[in-house]
Amino acid sequence: MLTRIKYLTAGESHGKGLLGILDNIPAGLEITENYIAKQLFRRQQGHGRGGRMKIEKDRAEIYTGVRHGATLGSPIGLILPNKDWVNWIKKMSSEPVDEEIKKVTLPRPGHADLAGVQKFDFDDIRNVLERSSARETAMRVA
Template identity: 50%
Template sequence: MRFLTAGESHGPGLVALLEGLPAGVAISEAVIRADLARRQMGYGRGGRMQIETDYAVLQSGVRHGYTTGAPIAMLIENRDHSTGNGPDGKPWTHTMSKEPVEGEVTPIHRLRPGHADTPGISKYLQDDARNILERSSARESTS
């Protein structure tokens, strides 16, 4: 089996792709959502956990409640992306835009101890830690 994820913590959404699951396995969006709801009840969860309602939508690989043998794609939208503002006061749609934006984008240069920031900027040769921390966020655990 192979499991891939894509997306950023404050981007439009998170995507999970599961390949290699055999056909005929019972699967339900309701069960997945119930498990995601359990994730939100953990100790020490930040305010973001109350903003986001993790609502998984199966995009492919499931028909009539059973896997088809094709890769399973699942989307979890980030509500905060279209309604919230980043630490610089600009909307997340600006901060996380896929297209070039007008105006300044505030880079993150202060690295957080114990996080993936330092190894990430070294491995991927980034000068803005946001490119790393958006993928290594706890939000990534939803996918």
């Protein structure tokens, strides 16, 4: 019986990293971190790549759901660390920070900024743009 694959991603462009969970993947499919790395490399060669592609040499880690190169039928958990996180710790900290962080207040044309700010009633566009960035696609590829 076929079931629908469930896919969930989490993380922000300049956060600690990106997380992904794949559910309803059948047992016995071959997958390795090296195969995923090749696909992530292909992504980085694509049209429209920016300066960020030079910073992040993407390498996803398989945390769960795969053993000896084959899926187990349980949820597959992936993590993709952001190397540039060290430069964004204060701006993107999940913990409160003592200093004032400059807010982003001007939405970018053609992006999700304005819609996201209106939907969630944020006063800082960074809360939206960090999630709706091109960086988020790295986990979709992984």
